[in-house]
């Protein structure tokens with residue numbers, strides 16, 4: 001908990017929350033501090049070509065492969081102290097506890113860079129690099145100041161990483177839930193069953209602009225009202241599908257003025273679902289909602305896909321190891337799907353047996369905010385569960 005507080009101070013500069021953009025000097029400073037702690041625990045510290053950090057505890061059989069546990073140290077702007085950092089420090093504590101426990105596999109604390117992705121536009125940069133899925137074009141992406149990923153890496157002394165690195169046999173990520181479900185269930189931990197698939201769209205609603213005073217209400221084609229109807233229709237579509245969520249997080253009125261009927265509105269649509277069939281049904285539903293609103297409002301509605309990712313199931317073997325650790329500790333676990341993307345999803349897609357353990361978020365599950373809170377007791381049991389999980393996976397080789 002003390003180390004979490006120490007990390008939260010890095011890059012803060014007067015803000016209430018933690019502020020460590022991906023591939024920034026602040027993220028680097030946090031990684032270097034953790035590298036020092038890894039060293040103090042007697043782990044073998046190394047870095048890869050894009051700045052991912054590792055701390056290894058060698059096993060007795062080099063052929064048994066490696067078991068990794070970890071997360072990320074970058075944050076959203078003015079974020080919380082637990083998102084990412086908890087997974088890194090829980091891994092450090094768990095691996096340190098296993099120093100004297102006989103095991104065949106090498107255990108490794110892994111810290112992946114720029115997981116949040118808000119600075120350059122796409123998340124999980126470090127884990128994608130490690131898995132060899134970052135392209136030359138990705139490295140050209142720039143932040144708000146025009147600095148590219150390639151330039152940010154060079155400024156930190158890393159060369160541009162494009163090859164796939166060696167991957168572990170299994171990866172376990174402890175992470176705060178970032179939602180209210182565990183708090184509502186009265187449980188401290190959950191096994192993550194899958195990471196939700198996501199589809200992002202921009203919808204453009206085109207009506208007729210006009211004079212706010214001289215155009216009668218009857219016969220108006222108000223693009224903002226149609227956008228509002230669309231947002232409500234999307235909510236209704238999501239409610240029909242188990243686990244589905246839809247969010248309109250951005251809305252822009254073209255040539256907005258208080259005395260002009262909105263003629264064109266663009267909105268963002270973020271749609272997620274834990275299953276592939278559910279996501280497909282949800283995306284079909286979005287298309288139907290657009291047609292429905294277009295015919296009712298007289299506005300034209302176009303839906304442009306922006307990005308899409310498939311749902312990623314988590315490893316049954318890792319899930320079983322987590323359940324076994326919970327049974328040994330006498331703790332009850334929930335099963336939850338993750339609505340947010342995580343490094344564990346990237347490694348799973350690359351073929352690594354990956355699993356996640358969620359830890360209860362307090363304050364109604366608020367996250368990506370300074371108010372992010374998780375109880376010390378829940379952190380302690382999460383470390384215990386992770387250590388048990390790594391011991392099982394590490395001995396199974």
Ligand SMILES: [Zn+2]
Nearest residue numbers: 083084115175
């Ligand atoms: Zn995170």
